[in-house]
Amino acid sequence: MSKKIICFCHDITESDIITAIEAGYDDIEMLKRFTGVFMGPCQGKMCMQNVLKLFAQKTGQSIESMRVPTLRPPVEPIPLGALATETVRGDHEA
Amino acid sequence: MMDNPRINGHPILRFDRGKKIRITFNGRSVSAYERETIAAALYVSGVRIFSRSMKYHRPRGLFCLSGHCSHCLMRVNGKPNVRVCRTPVENGMIIEFQNAWPSLKFDIAAISGKFNFLLHPGFYYRYFIKPRWLYHIWERFLRNAAGIGKIEDRPAPYAPVERKQASPQILVVGGGIAGMNAAINAVNKGADVWLIEREHKLGGRFRYDTREVDVDGRSGKKYAFEIVDEMAKKLVPSDHLHILTGTLAFGWYDEGILAATRASEFWEFEPKCTIISTGSYETPFVFENNDLPGVFLAGGIQRLMHRDGVLPGKRAVVITGTNEGYVIAKQLHQAGVAVAAVVDGRNSQSFDGCPEKKFMVTENISVFPHHRIASAIGVKHVRGAVIKPVSVPGKGTHATKIKIGCDIICVAGFRTPANDLLFQRGCEGTYILTCPDNLMRKTKPDKHLSVKDSLYVAGEANGRTSIRKAFLEGEIAGLAAVNHSGSADPATGEKIQKK
């Protein structure tokens, strides 16, 4: 069977997720850290929905009971050069 | 390979291509039109593999064309990991591929795909424990194989960006249908509005859409892109309306400030009221070989066809679970792509009830209701699709697979709100299944579309996926924000009191 890629950024397959859940990483935060899903350049845009659907199915949780994983800045990857301001907010302005 | 993938003679759209320029891709000179994206220029020149994936070096082609998927990361003028689907060409630009050797087409490291038993997540936690030196060797190997682009080796001298600040009465984030309508309504009521939009033109995704819609039930059917144009014309910058395009709002920080980046400016917004109308992300479908070049998200294919004027391929199979699949099928057909089939996960009643049914029948486009895609066929590009009936619990799995020849697989209709900014602000949310295949992450606004405090959401960012609903929600949110923040009624000059 060819690979079903669920996380494009880190090449994680659907069966990788199932294996991880069955190995005991059945908390979404731990699954994320163990497999690397949500942590690549897309930051979950391409994979979060499919991973969570699969996660709910495999752990028997209802969709509605699932907690939204923490979402942090930036919404999209931003070049550090675009963030390097001359002065820093809140600091002694030079 | 198509001889001339540029679309000429589209029945609805005209493409103003501008002046011809030249760029270089891996040392090869490539012709391009000014103002088009690098991705479009390269696609026209025959490039189909744009990158190789990080671990297994799987070939990846254009997919979302929105800068979300990381399939098209290339090195541009020495800068790594540039999303070429969002980057306009410039004369003399130097573009190089990353993370492949000797070429994108023939990457030796792709052999790692055969060894996924060694590379799957967690493998190294159980192995390479003893002897210790084994892990040190493995780690060095992994490290040298990892990473995507190379750090810039001749960077320009450090030039800090300018901090700019604004405290708008109403800040509208996202200039699509909902955002524009929110701004129009708010300005009409006398409010001071700032509208920020990440693209260089207002309009959002419906700027690249040719469906016909009567957006408010009164104006008659118009093309989506015309509706966008008309609305954009109503938004004329003034003392009460500031419009910043090319501006990406990327984070709500603990200081209560919404940060945005715009060219060499760093914007810090402290709005009194905010309307989040940032649209939605398309969700891929999971099936075998779902990452092959030739598999596109519908919005991506629309941008390629309607923004860039480029034909994606010759023959397409559309995968869907909503009416969007039929809308896209029609648009593919209009652009000149033969539609081999629409594969709809829903039952046949959904097709019977869809507005595009007549078009499908007239144009003889095969529809497979209650089917899903099993796999994409192909090694470096889609050559076909295998579809099968949706299995019904208790009815056995003697599913007859059907092979369909095609060079494009288009996944349509699965979306989730781009409401990250709301969650960064601490809003509550929930997941819902809008159809068996579509999981959506939603906030819970009240009837005035207020999510919390002075924060509103409208349009696809609120889960709505129709232009009419987005239009209506923009109006509701715009007016509600005006009421909340207080402003003068332009007719009487009196302050509108907060209810």
Added chain:
Amino acid sequence: MKHNYDIVIIGGGVQGLSLAYNLAKINFGTIAVIEKSYIGSGASGRNGEMLRSAFASKEWIQFFNKSMQLWETLSSELDFNVMYTRCGYLVLASSQKKFELCRADVNTQHTYHLKTELLDIKSVKKLIPALSPEMISGGVFQTNGGFARHDAVVWAYARASKRFKVDIFPYTGVTGIRVEHGAVKSVETSKGQLGTNLVINAAGGHAGDIAGMVGLTLPSKTYRLEMIVTEPLKPFLRPMLASLNTMSYMHQSTRGEFVGGAEIKNLKPAKSLKSTLAATQDMARKFIKLFPGLGSARLMRQWGGIVDMTPDIAPVLGPVKEIKGFILNCGWVYGFAGAPAAGELLAQYILTGKMPVEIQPFNIERFEKGELIVDRSLVVPSEAENDGAPL
């Protein structure tokens, strides 16, 4: 959940789990670890993974040297690959003044037999070619410095502890600690009461709240430290890097991501985990000053973590005289690096009653006595002003 335990450890981070494992290994008795979220959810899952013992003070050197020795064999000890990578660690000086301090530090380190060397400008350039020449005055290089995968360490300790029958209770909050006649009697949790005479406060950024439950005020405050990670890049930075002049620390992960943290001047106490604009702008500036090529590298994700920080940045380990059976294992800012040693040494203390010499200086009494431990090779700002070297 049993009704009684010989010891209850509050905090399921790397410190709490290391201690649980070390106690279980020496058959201490019944052990419970209470964690209010998922294990490793606090600083243990958010830190910069920096491992060194090349510090400036005797106390830090001796303690962390013990920890570094344990890091070398931790994977086989726990039968789980924590991905300890011995890539070397450079403490960078960007001014002549800091370089002279480095010179003195290397001499101190050699008296304790550390494998460190003082590098001149040319050697630093050779070690890290991508560093901006303007930021190089030299530095201290520790050959056996490195990093480990922080989540793997948490999981490794947790799994090993469970093999020794330690009970770990995630998603369980501590709601109270009952003290009678000056001695601990039980711990109240959201899932029931645990009778015990021995409680360890290993609650990281929440240690102050736990101490408050027994009427104690710790000499520490909660601070938020922030970090960023960029999109993966091909290898350009091999060793770990701490920059004295910019108060920042960074490394490149095995996946190629550049991960680093830095703190703004005048850091104020905070309990929120949210990222700040100030720190984001500050980190971007600092990392580009150090690595100009990073200007076009993209910030992919950022986060904050809270630490329980004492006035001298050193941890607080050991008993408190006011309450019998209440032991502190908190005040950690370099807690990830110190976990293997702290777990082993505290376990020894708990079993024998004798305080090992390496952790003796980190007692709580040092604050009243005014015997703060001064170590000037740290890259986290303390309440005292830093020496004001310009960026």
